[in-house]
Amino acid sequence: LSDVTVADILACSGGRSSVTPEIGWRAWRIEWGPDEFRGVVTQDDVEKDFSDGSATLHHVIYSPSLVLLSGWRTLWPKRQELQARCSLQRLHFPPDPDCDCGIYAFRSPRSLWPGYMRASPIQRAWSEGYVVQRVLGEVSLWGRVIRGTRGWRAEFAYPRRLFIPTIRYARGPHVPPEEVALHLADYGVPVEIVEVDRNILCA
Amino acid sequence: LIERREVTEVDIGEEESPYIIEPAEDPVPREDPAPEREREVEVPA
Numbered sequence: 117l118s119d120v121t122v123a124d125i126l127a128c129s130g131g132r133s134s135v136t137p138e139i140g141w142r143a144w145r146i147e148w149g150p151d152e153f154r155g156v157v158t159q160d161d162v163e164k165d166f167s168d169g170s171a172t173l174h175h176v177i178y179s180p181s182l183v184l185l186s187g188w189r190t191l192w193p194k195r196q197e198l199q200a201r202c203s204l205q206r207l208h209f210p211p212d213p214d215c216d217c218g219i220y221a222f223r224s225p226r227s228l229w230p231g232y233m234r235a236s237p238i239q240r241a242w243s244e245g246y247v248v249q250r251v252l253g254e255v256s257l258w259g260r261v262i263r264g265t266r267g268w269r270a271e272f273a274y275p276r277r278l279f280i281p282t283i284r285y286a287r288g289p290h291v292p293p294e295e296v297a298l299h300l301a302d303y304g305v306p307v308e309i310v311e312v313d314r315n316i317l318c319a
Numbered sequence: 320l321i322e323r324r325e326v327t328e329v330d331i332g333e334e335e336s337p338y339i340i341e342p343a344e345d346p347v348p349r350e351d352p353a354p355e356r357e358r359e360v361e362v363p364a
Contacts, residue, residue, distance in 0.1 A: 132336075132338040132339075133338060133339045133340065133341065134338065134339075134340045134341075135340070135341060135342060135343040136340070136342070136343070137340055137342050137346050138340065195347060195348060195349055195350050196347060196349075197346070197347050211337065212337075213334065213336070213337060220331060222331065256342075256346035257340070258340040258341070258342050258346060259339070259340060260337050260338075260339055261337065261338055261339070261340055262334050262335065262336075262337050263334065263335045263338070264330070264331030264332040264333060264334045264335070265331070265332030265333045265334075266330075266331045266332035267331035267332070268331065269331060270340075274346050274347045276346070303348075304348030305348060
C-alpha cells in the first residue's frame with residue numbers, strides 16, 4: 117500500500133478531486149463506565165477506582181479530558197484529524213467501495229435524529245459505558261471520500277461545529293451541558309448548547 | 320472504523336466512486352505553535 121500514491125487513487129476514481137471539504141452531520145457520545153477507556157480518557161488526571169464501576173460523578177466533572185466518541189471505541193482527538201482505519205484489517209485505503217469502512221456523516225441532520233434518540237442512551241453505548249451526553253454537529257470530511265445519496269464516508273474528519281442538546285437522561289450520571297461545553301471547547305470549534313424537547317426527538 | 324452502525328441503522332444510500340479532497344485550508348484548528356523565545360540581542364558597548 118505504501119507504493120500507492122494519490123495520483124494512483126485519482127486515476128481509479130476518474131481523476132475527480134476537490135479542495136473543499138465536504139460538510140456533513142453526525143453524532144457523538146460522551147460516556148463513562150467501569151473502566152478508564154469507557155470513561156472519557158480520564159486516566160491521566162483521575163484516580164483509578166473504576167474497577168468496580170463505582171466511580172463517582174466527581175471524576176467525570178473534574179476530568180480535563182472529556183472527548184467525543186463514536187462507533188465502538190473511536191475517540192476523536194482534539195486539534196488533530198481522525199483518520200479512518202478498516203477494523204477488518206483489510207489491505208485497502210478506507211473508505212473502500214467494497215467495504216463498510218470510513219468515517220460516516222449525513223447530508224442533513226434530519227437523517228441523524230431518528231437513530232440518535234431511538235434507543236435509550238445506555239442501550240446505545242456499544243462499549244457498555246454510560247452515555248452522559250449526546251452531541252450533534254457538523255463535520256469536515258476530506259482525503260479519500262465516497263459520496264452516497266444520503267451522506268458520505270471519508271478517510272479524514274474533524275468536527276466543524278458542535279451542538280449540545282439540553283437533554284437530561286433519566287438513567288446514568290448527569291453532567292450539565294455547560295460542563296460538557298467547557299470540555300469540548302478544547303476542540304477549537306464553535307460549541308453551542310441548544311434547547312431541545314426530548315418528546316420532539318423521540319417522535 | 321465502522322461508523323455506519325453508530326450514526327444510524329440505515330446506510331448513506333447509493334454510493335458513487337471514491338474521489339479525493341485535498342483541502343486548500345486545514346480543517347483542523349491546530350494548537351498554536353509555542354511562542355519563540357526572545358532572542359538575545361547583542362548590544363554594542
